Amino acid sequence: MTNNNFSFELLATDGNARAGIFHTPHGPILTPIFAPVGTQATVKSVTPAQLEELEASLVLANTYHLYLRPGAELVAEMGGLHRFMAWPKPILTDSGGFQVFSLNELRKIDEDGVTFKSHIDGSMHRFSPEISIGIQEKLGADIIMAFDECANPTDYEYNRLAMERTHRWLERCVKAKQRQDQALFGIVQGGIFADLRAESAGYVSSFDLPGYAIGGLSVGETKAEMHAMLEVTTPLLPAEKPRYLMGVGSPEDLVNGILRGIDIFDCVLPTRLARHGSAMTFTGRMNLLNAVYAQDPRPIDESCTCYACRTFSRAYIRHLLMAKEMLSGTLLSIHNIHVLERLVREARKAILSRKYAAFAKNFLSNYNGKAGN
C-alpha cells in the first residue's frame, strides 16, 4: 500500500502537537490544517478564487451528495473533481458512510453494505466498501476515505459491532482500491469507549496506509469525552502518518485536537454559521443580527485581515443580513474560514517554535465557547 505519490514530513513535535507537510499530487498540505467543506463540490457562497486568497489548501467534498447529483460518472467525464469545481489544490472525499447512516429510517444495513433512499427523489441506492471506493476513484480526490459504520457514540454493544464491521470493511476498501494517485485513509471508530478506540486504532494502523482518521466524534458526546478518546487513540497511531479528526471545526476543538496530536480537521461550521449571521473570532462568536451592531462602524474583528474585515463595517454586514442579501453569507464565510485558517497557521508557527502549550493555554483562556458548536 505504500504510495510514492504521498509522503508525510513531520517537521516538529511539541508535546503531542505536530507540524508537518503532507505531500499530495495536487501540492503540499501544511499541517495542522483546517479543510473547508464543499458538500456539493462548492464551498457554499465562496468562489475558488476567494478560497485561494484565504490560503486554504485542502478542501473536502461529499461522496454521498456528488454520487446522487450530478453523479460520479459525470464528474469523471468532466475531468474529475479538481477540474469540475476548479480547485487546483488537494481535495478529500469522505466515503458517504456518515451521510448514509444519518438517513435513519431511509437506510438498511447488512454485512455487505447499506441500502438507502435518496433524500432528493426517494430513489433506492446501495453503498458498500467496493462501491464507495469506486465512486471516490471516479471523483478523483487526492485523499479518499474508507467506508465505515458510524454508530451512536454512547451505545457500547452497537459500537463494538459497528467497529468490527468497520474493520472488515476497511480490508475490503484496501482490496478494492486501484488508483495510485489517491491516498486511502482508514478510520478509527469505537464511540466514547477507550477499549474500543484502542482496539480500533491498533487494527486500523496494522494496515500500512498513507493516513489515519478518527471518526464518530463531535456527534453528541461531551468535550471531555472527545478529548479522552483522542488521548487514547493518537498515541496508538503511527507517528509518521497524518491524523485526521473528521467533522470537527470549532476554534476550541481545533486547538484541543492539535494539542492531542491531530493534523487535519474539516467542518461545515464556518460556512454554516455564516449563513446564520454568526461570525467566529479568536475569543468566541458574534451574532451580527444583534441590534447592538446596527450602527457599529468597526469591522467584525479589528485584528482580522480578511477581505470582509478590511472592507466592511459590522453595520453593513448586519444590514445585509436584515435585508437577506446573499453577500452576507459570502462575507461571513470568507471571514470564518479566514479565522480557522489563521488559527491553524498560528498553531503551526507555535509548534515549530516549541511554544504550542502556551499558545493553546492562552487561546483557551480567552475563548468563550458558551455558544457551543
Place this chain on the structure above:
Amino acid sequence: MTNNNFSFELLATDGNARAGIFHTPHGPILTPIFAPVGTQATVKSVTPAQLEELEASLVLANTYHLYLRPGAELVAEMGGLHRFMAWPKPILTDSGGFQVFSLNELRKIDEDGVTFKSHIDGSMHRFSPEISIGIQEKLGADIIMAFDECANPTDYEYNRLAMERTHRWLERCVKAKQRQDQALFGIVQGGIFADLRAESAGYVSSFDLPGYAIGGLSVGETKAEMHAMLEVTTPLLPAEKPRYLMGVGSPEDLVNGILRGIDIFDCVLPTRLARHGSAMTFTGRMNLLNAVYAQDPRPIDESCTCYACRTFSRAYIRHLLMAKEMLSGTLLSIHNIHVLERLVREARKAILSRKYAAFAKNFLSNYNGKAGN
C-alpha cells in the same frame, strides 16, 4: 446650477451615438455605460472586488429600499453610501418615485407628494420632492434623481397630468438641493406620446442640469414605441450633457438606445436573470438549467473572458443551479454583468472609430431577442 464637480466631455459622435466621459467626484464614467443595480446597497451576490474586476464604474442604489432599511441617517453616520457599501467609484441613487408608484394600493398621491405603506412592515411614510432630495443627500451618491411621477405609459390623460406634476416637482427638487458634490438629473416623462415627450424634454432641459434622464420606458410598451420615444426626446436634450435611459438593460436595448443617443443605462436584468439560471450572451440567452448542458464541458461563452467563463463549465454551473448552490448566482451575475460591460465598451470603441452603425447592425442581426426582457 452649474457645478464644477461634474463635467461631460463629448469625445465623439457617430450618427446619434455618442462617446464621452462624465467626470464625478468619485472618478470618471466612460460613456456609453451600463450601471449594475445594487438595490439594497449591494449588487446581489457580487462583492465590490468582483465588480471592480468587471471594470464596472457607475453603480445604482435605490432610495426607497435604503430609506426603509437601514435608513438614510444610518448610511450618513457610516460615512455615506460609498463607504457603507465599499464602492469607491461613482454611485447613482434613484428618487424612490418609481418604487413608491409601483406600490399600487399601498400609496396615495397628492400635489405635494406621496404617502405610502412600507412593503416590509406596513408602516406609513411620505415622500415628496424635498424629502426625496433630503434622503438622497444623506445617502451621498454622485448622481441623484429628481422625484417624478411614473404613469401607465399608454394612458394619455394621466400621462399629461403626471408629466406636468413631474415638471412642478422638478422645480421643487432643484430648489431643495443643497450639496454641491452631487449632480441632480431631471427626468423626462410623457409615456408613449410624442407630443408629451417633446414638451417634457423642452421643459426639463430649460433647467441647466448636469444631466437628463428619460423615465417611464421599458415598463410594458413595445420596442418600437420605446425607440420612437427616444427618437423624439434625445434631439431635444442638450448635446453637451449626459443622457440616462432609466431601468433599461437588455443587450438589444443597450445597442438600440446608444444608436438613439443614450449615454447611461441601468437595470436589474443581469443579476435577476443570474438568480434564475439564465446567462446573457451577444447572441441571446441561455438557460443553464436546460438538460442539454448537463454534460457540456464548454464555458458559458467561449469568447467570454469573465471569471466564470475562464474557470467553469456549463455542466458545473448547471450542477450548482440544480443543487440550489449560491455560487450559481454569483458566477452568472459576474458573467452577465461582464457581457453588458463588454458590450458598452465595444460600442464605445465603435463610436470612437465612427463605425457604430455597422456595429449595431451586426449585433442586432446576430441577436435573438425572442426570450424578451
